[in-house]
Amino acid sequence: MDVSLWSAFAGGVIVFFSPCILPIVPFYLSYMAGSGMAALNEAGELPADIRRRAVISAVMFSLGIITVFVLLGAAAFSVSQAFRAYQDEFRLAAAAIIALMGLHFLGVIRLGFLNRQFQMEAGDTANMSVLGSYVVGLAFAAGWTPCVGGVLTAVVMTASFEETAMQGLGLLLVFGVGLTLPFVVAAVFIKPFMRFVSRFRRHLPKVEKAMGLLLIVFAVLLVTNRVNEIAYWLLETFPAFSAI
Template sequence: MFDISLAGAAMAGLLSFFTPCILPMVPFYLSYMAGLSMSELTTEGEIAPGAQRRLVTSAIMFALGVTTIFMLMGMGATALGQAFAQWKQVLAYAGAGLLFVFGLHFLGVIRIGILYREARMESSAEPTTVIGAYLMGLAFGFGWTPCVGPALTAILMMAAGMGSLAQGAGLLAVYGLAMTAPFVVAALFARPFLGWMARNRRHLPKVEKAMGAMLILFAVLIATGSVNVISNWLIQAFPGFMNMG
């Protein structure tokens, strides 16, 4: 059955990747994980088979590392939600208010200075190894970035209302996989992807505004308890959704 929570998590993950504070970093991550210089990665011709294989494998392990951290966060949010069930409505209003402010920030209505800062744990492992790439993903997953932080907050608020730890972990797994899947696609088609980035960089502010609108929508859904109402409406309006999932 179609689940608006899972769809929202997937959309938030994709938008997180295409925001101005993540997408521009992709070429450097690809170069770092493949063990290639930027000039080698962007010049014409084929990437050496060994480097291409190393790049794709590293991207997959990096994605799994990031998603692992998000799943643990989802389980923690669900556990906290269950522990403070008697304060559920108050926490929902507080969280919705925070998301609404984040949304206004991305729409450009207000500007919050702290959201322009980025803190990341660094891994000392060699990223061109499988374990190194996974540890790099774990380090990235722990980080707070201007774009992922607000979107992740929205999904964690939804996870807090889940009935089991598995559901909370599953919701954040969807978010993490949706955010990191483009890394794997970029690794598979590194040079075409980098060319696409160069041509479409000017559209990144539009993605930022889309993120703002989505956060405000999440705020309204959480504050009004309308997530299930929207889901039921979608199922009635589009019966094909019944076959999804």
């Protein structure tokens, strides 16, 4: 079992349920489906054509995000290989950056550049094409939200230390799937999802704090070079994982 892959997937899922992403998902779905928020909120089932368009758009939006993440993984691995003689220094610098982001999410410090995020202008989206949803996904990933940036940095740094380029790319691919799969599920079950968002909103600050704590723990593991020990501990504690 490659624990880093499971960690990357879990990181993507956690980011989806973060304060930066979850509250804006209904808006993104309505924007790309070409329908207003009123149509998504009204009682009853959505028309089949709107539901189908929302699902297809969500898939293309997700592919756009994953494309950017995979390219980031390739770039990070290339840089890491170019400076392989300085890998220890590279690892410590990565730990420092991740720790700063963790402190930001815990509210200990506030980093202004992490508050930068991609926003879409409201307008007529009834004629948005499938390709348009893919482009919006590219723009979203390139303009990242602060919650995406923190965990994404940790995953990119992990990818840069992998033994092969394919392992690094796979790590970012899995992270992208973890982040975007709930988006597609939300499009399929959009009515229950809208109700879930309204109930879960009060827990968003807790998710942000949990993200910060996880980033701090990961930074400590990088500094002490003990990331692999987590994998061994999991296998010893939960032998069933070895069959996965």
